[in-house]
Amino acid sequence: MTTNALLIDYEFCTGCHACEVACKKHLGLPQGQFGIKLLQDGPRELEGGGWEYNYLPMPTSLCDMCAPRIAEGKDAACVHHCPAHAMRFGPADEIAAAAAEKGRRAMFVPTV
Amino acid sequence: MANALLIDYEFCTGCHACEVACKKHLGLPQGQFGIKLLQDGPRELEGGGWEYNYLPMPTSLCDLCAPRIAEGKDAACVHHCPAHAMRFGPADEIAAAAAEKGRRAMFVPTV
Amino acid sequence: MEDYYESHKGQVEWQDGDYTVTRTTVWSGPGCHDGCGVLYYTKDGKLEKVEGDPDCAYNQGTLCMRCLEMPEAVNNPRRPTRPLKRVGERGENKWEGITWDEAYDIIEAKVRSIWDEYAPESIACMIGTGRANCWQVPYLCYSAFGSPNFCLGFLSGESCFQPRSAAMASMNGDFLIADCSQQFEKRYDTENTEWRVPEIIVNWGCNAVASNSDNFYGGWIVDCMQRGTKLITVDPSLTWLAARSEVWLRLRPGTDGALALAMLNVIIEEDLWDHDFVENWCYGFDELAERVKEWTPERSAEICWVEADTIRAAARRYAEAKPAAIQWGLPIDQAVMGIPTAQAINALWAITGNTDVPGGNIIIRNAFDQNVSYNYGYNNLPAEVQAKRIGAEYPLMSKAGFSSTAHSDSILQAIETGEPYPIRMLWLTSTNPIANMASDAPRVFRAVKTVDFVVVNDLFLTPTAVAFADIFLPAAMSPERDMQRVWWVPLRGMKKVVQYAEAKSDDTVVTELGKRLHPENFPWDDDKGWTDNILRTETPGYDGGYDDLCNRDVWVYPDFEYRKYEKGLLRPDGQPGFNTPTGRVELYNSVFSLWGYDPLPDWAEPSCSPYASPELYEEYPFVLTTGARSFEFFHSEHRQPELTSRELHPDPLFEMSAKSAAELGLHEGDWCWLENQRGRCRQKLHVNPSLDDRVVRAEHGWWFPEREAAEPSLYGVFDSNINNLLPQCENGVTGYGAPYKNQLCKVYLCTEENSETLPSLHVTKMGGYSK
Numbered sequence: 001m002t003t004n005a006l007l008i009d010y011e012f013c014t015g016c017h018a019c020e021v022a023c024k025k026h027l028g029l030p031q032g033q034f035g036i037k038l039l040q041d042g043p044r045e046l047e048g049g050g051w052e053y054n055y056l057p058m059p060t061s062l063c064d065m066c067a068p069r070i071a072e073g074k075d076a077a078c079v080h081h082c083p084a085h086a087m088r089f090g091p092a093d094e095i096a097a098a099a100a101e102k103g104r105r106a107m108f109v110p111t112v
Numbered sequence: 113m114a115n116a117l118l119i120d121y122e123f124c125t126g127c128h129a130c131e132v133a134c135k136k137h138l139g140l141p142q143g144q145f146g147i148k149l150l151q152d153g154p155r156e157l158e159g160g161g162w163e164y165n166y167l168p169m170p171t172s173l174c175d176l177c178a179p180r181i182a183e184g185k186d187a188a189c190v191h192h193c194p195a196h197a198m199r200f201g202p203a204d205e206i207a208a209a210a211a212e213k214g215r216r217a218m219f220v221p222t223v
Numbered sequence: 224m225e226d227y228y229e230s231h232k233g234q235v236e237w238q239d240g241d242y243t244v245t246r247t248t249v250w251s252g253p254g255c256h257d258g259c260g261v262l263y264y265t266k267d268g269k270l271e272k273v274e275g276d277p278d279c280a281y282n283q284g285t286l287c288m289r290c291l292e293m294p295e296a297v298n299n300p301r302r303p304t305r306p307l308k309r310v311g312e313r314g315e316n317k318w319e320g321i322t323w324d325e326a327y328d329i330i331e332a333k334v335r336s337i338w339d340e341y342a343p344e345s346i347a348c349m350i351g352t353g354r355a356n357c358w359q360v361p362y363l364c365y366s367a368f369g370s371p372n373f374c375l376g377f378l379s380g381e382s383c384f385q386p387r388s389a390a391m392a393s394m395n396g397d398f399l400i401a402d403c404s405q406q407f408e409k410r411y412d413t414e415n416t417e418w419r420v421p422e423i424i425v426n427w428g429c430n431a432v433a434s435n436s437d438n439f440y441g442g443w444i445v446d447c448m449q450r451g452t453k454l455i456t457v458d459p460s461l462t463w464l465a466a467r468s469e470v471w472l473r474l475r476p477g478t479d480g481a482l483a484l485a486m487l488n489v490i491i492e493e494d495l496w497d498h499d500f501v502e503n504w505c506y507g508f509d510e511l512a513e514r515v516k517e518w519t520p521e522r523s524a525e526i527c528w529v530e531a532d533t534i535r536a537a538a539r540r541y542a543e544a545k546p547a548a549i550q551w552g553l554p555i556d557q558a559v560m561g562i563p564t565a566q567a568i569n570a571l572w573a574i575t576g577n578t579d580v581p582g583g584n585i586i587i588r589n590a591f592d593q594n595v596s597y598n599y600g601y602n603n604l605p606a607e608v609q610a611k612r613i614g615a616e617y618p619l620m621s622k623a624g625f626s627s628t629a630h631s632d633s634i635l636q637a638i639e640t641g642e643p644y645p646i647r648m649l650w651l652t653s654t655n656p657i658a659n660m661a662s663d664a665p666r667v668f669r670a671v672k673t674v675d676f677v678v679v680n681d682l683f684l685t686p687t688a689v690a691f692a693d694i695f696l697p698a699a700m701s702p703e704r705d706m707q708r709v710w711w712v713p714l715r716g717m718k719k720v721v722q723y724a725e726a727k728s729d730d731t732v733v734t735e736l737g738k739r740l741h742p743e744n745f746p747w748d749d750d751k752g753w754t755d756n757i758l759r760t761e762t763p764g765y766d767g768g769y770d771d772l773c774n775r776d777v778w779v780y781p782d783f784e785y786r787k788y789e790k791g792l793l794r795p796d797g798q799p800g801f802n803t804p805t806g807r808v809e810l811y812n813s814v815f816s817l818w819g820y821d822p823l824p825d826w827a828e829p830s831c832s833p834y835a836s837p838e839l840y841e842e843y844p845f846v847l848t849t850g851a852r853s854f855e856f857f858h859s860e861h862r863q864p865e866l867t868s869r870e871l872h873p874d875p876l877f878e879m880s881a882k883s884a885a886e887l888g889l890h891e892g893d894w895c896w897l898e899n900q901r902g903r904c905r906q907k908l909h910v911n912p913s914l915d916d917r918v919v920r921a922e923h924g925w926w927f928p929e930r931e932a933a934e935p936s937l938y939g940v941f942d943s944n945i946n947n948l949l950p951q952c953e954n955g956v957t958g959y960g961a962p963y964k965n966q967l968c969k970v971y972l973c974t975e976e977n978s979e980t981l982p983s984l985h986v987t988k989m990g991g992y993s994k
Binding site: 003005010029030032033034037039040041044046047052054056058060061062092093095096097099100101102103104105106107108109110111112 | 113114116121140141143144145148150151152155157158161163165167169171172173203204206207208210211212213214215216217218219220221222223
């Protein structure tokens with residue numbers, strides 16, 4: 001499997017925008033443009049107690065899967081900078097296996 | 113093997129059917145969701161065209177439709193998606209499907 | 224694990240734990256214009272759950288949110304349980320519960336007194352759009368009351384599909400729809416059907432994924448996209464479909480006709496038209512070419528606010544794609560130039576050879592040639608009564624038989640003036656005009672108050688019921704009725720699975736009342752009997768009756784052929800060609816010519832616009848468009864706060880661009896007044912970054928069942944009612960078309976000072992607006 005994928009562990013994503021900014025810098029994007037966009041669900045109080053409150057960064061159509069960085073032996077800009085270590089980039093089969101290791105994980109395949 | 117949920121966000125129209133189907137399956141009151149529609153855009157792209165995507169995200173209440181799966185039914189959200197943009201199954205199969213084309217996301221809500 | 228649905232294939236009813244599962248179909252209300260296959264889960268006489276039926280080719284197991292939430296409406300505590308008789312003044316919301324027989328006694332006595340003192344035609348009957356009573360209420364009107372005056376509930380210019388229908392019927396002798404394989408039970412199985420994936424689908428003023436309009440399920444467009452279809456979208460706002468389109472034409476609302484004429488110009492000037500089809504099967508191409516010569520992309524670009532090159536790109540892409548389909552929507556109808564615009568768009572698919580080809584725009588008839596619709600029972604009227612139909616001066620509408628009706632605007636004027644004769648009684652079934660269809664809601668409010676006797680038959684007590692009803696009859700919802708329904712395909716059976724209090728189906732009410740007034744026209748015993756009668760006598764291609772359809776087949780697809788004009792399948796004489804006077808697609812409309820209408824497509828400025836009324840535009844600097852659909856609501860339905868629809872969409876929203884909002888100092892979520900020379904209403908701002916800075920979009924259909932019912936509140940129906948700002952009785956020369964989607968307005972923030980008198984008080988107690 002040569003397709004690459006992006007893993008988000010949204011149990012740990014804090015919504016800090018580091019991925020958004022790292023990506024903007026990598027792609028050289030101006031204000032108003034994003035290569036990955038932070039989405040948000042909540043905060044919403046749960047009936048059974050506690051709160052639903054998750055962030056989920058979603059790659060946009062501008063995401064280039066950090067091809068130039070990967071070619072240089074670097075990690076994807078968003079993954080590299082994620083303060084929560086909540087992201088991972090790699091071959092889709094490895095990412096899929098990692099996603100299935102625990103819950104509250106999402107795998108994105110922006111392009112193939 | 114964990115089960116997973118595939119979203120083809122190239123084709124999700126944001127119609128809310130998954131949200132309501134899930135609410136009915138879980139018997140949730142107003143203000144509670146087992147899957148929640150998120151939205152990115154509409155945002156005009158510098159190079160022309162628009163970024164405008166919807167992405168339903170399972171919440172902590174998602175039970176992966178265990179009772180429905182046990183009855184030989186599909187997950188409630190997947191069953192009712194008018195755009196046929198969702199799929200549910202073992203994580204390895206879903207991962208393989210996710211890697212077949214772009215603009216797909218796989219969720220593993222719980223293992 | 225055996226697939227659950229495989230294990231129940233072919234069954235129409237089974238047990239699933241405590242639930243009884245019933246396989247049937249739905250039709251509004253509540254709901255929409257589609258009739259999806261569903262599985263009803265009932266327990267102890269209560270509807271608990273609705274799921275999509277994977278066996279039904281129409282929706283293939285999927286379902287949209289309004290049917291998924293149906294139990295919230297069916298079991299809603301706000302539903303009236305029995306017939307009601309008004310005991311206070313109109314608008315006071317004071318009622319006395321009565322029996323059905325008492326209600327029928329009162330109605331029968333009133334009808335007979337109108338017959339004696341005036342004439343049957345002084346009774347008018349109206350319904351809402353696309354509902355499951357589109358033949359029962361016409362039949363009641365013609366065959367029980369003896370009046371020719373049936374129409375949709377004060378829908379100005381009958382501008383909901385009817386202008387497009389009339390244009391298509393007169394040009395082609397038939398109706399055409401975008402081909403997404405919906406006529407085949409095998410659907411996308413191209414090995415076993417002749418269907419082909421459209422290379423291009425044009426979403427022309429139609430956001431089908433939200434509107435599911437006119438028996439067209441929006442999910443089909445996505446199905447086609449997943450099979451390779453590319454899109455062109457014509458819409459003032461970036462819809463989700465527009466974002467996925469090769470070409471998005473962000474036109475100024477109300478200029479669809481100018482755009483279509485320019486596309487015709489490009490296709491003809493650049494020789495992109497289908498010479499074979501035009502030469503063999505079209506009439507009047509030279510006249511059309513002459514007409515569109517002046518409609519250059521540059522000219523239309525100025526009118527439409529779309530770049531000329533974008534118009535060229537769209538025209539070329541559409542004309543060169545084989546096949547290409549156009550899925551169009553209400554903006555075509557909701558303009559004074561609705562008919563000529565529909566002619567122009569119809570000409571586009573004709574001259575590009577997309578008529579009745581796989582993946583193009585196909586000619587479709589109702590399954591098994593069932594033709595019970597707005598004219599059902601009309602022949603029971605004597606010719607001299609038919610001649611008195613209000614709107615007889617519009618022959619295309621009132622006489623031609625293209626789903627013809629009386630003319631709503633003229634009925635309004637008859638109520639106001641007594642000309643050509645007075646209207647003494649209104650029967651309103653599942654229509655809520657002052658919340659929805661009446662383009663000038665305050666005017667209709669005042670007029671209907673003067674009608675002697677009003678019966679409202681609906682699912683809920685609506686603002687219309689509280690304001691006008693002398694008698695209210697509780698209507699059954701979809702799972703509470705035994706009936707059949709056809710709109711194109713398939714023929715569908717609907718089965719009653721629950722009973723709500725004393726609510727009755729339209730079929731039952733009309734039968735019971737009809738038997739009292741004209742028993743000879745109602746030879747069946749009940750709703751099932753009527754269904755059986757329609758299937759056996761009005762559905763020549765179907766071999767069966769009520770039991771066969773509702774308890775065995777559930778839905779049935781007829782055979783379908785493409786290129787029927789080549790095969791002699793369209794004309795009564797069996798000859799090849801179209802069912803028109805010339806036997807061809809009439810680009811030059813000979814029927815129009817006969818009646819003195821312009822036989823060719825054309826376009827003119829809306830009367831209120833930046834160019835036609837510059838002085839108004841100076842004061843009201845936004846082009847106002849209304850009526851776009853959201854996922855949550857079917858027009859004025861689904862507003863009950865118990866519904867998931869209101870949870871997800873609690874407030875009426877209007878949209879403007881970020882730049883315009885910033886210039887006015889407005890922010891997301893601000894409550895604002897929308898106002899023009901006619902009136903004002905308030906909605907909440909949603910910033911839409913895709914809009915032209917000069918355009919404002921506002922929602923329609925809003926009322927608030929949680930607010931006080933009695934006037935002056937009237938469920939707040941006028942407070943956020945965009946129809947305070949629209950005119951009525953401004954129609955095209957054919958009587959069709961009205962400017963719902965092309966007005967002007969200004970926008971300002973709601974403050975305490977400027978909100979002291981809310982529109983509902985202003986209209987209901989102070990005689991305000993539309994003077």
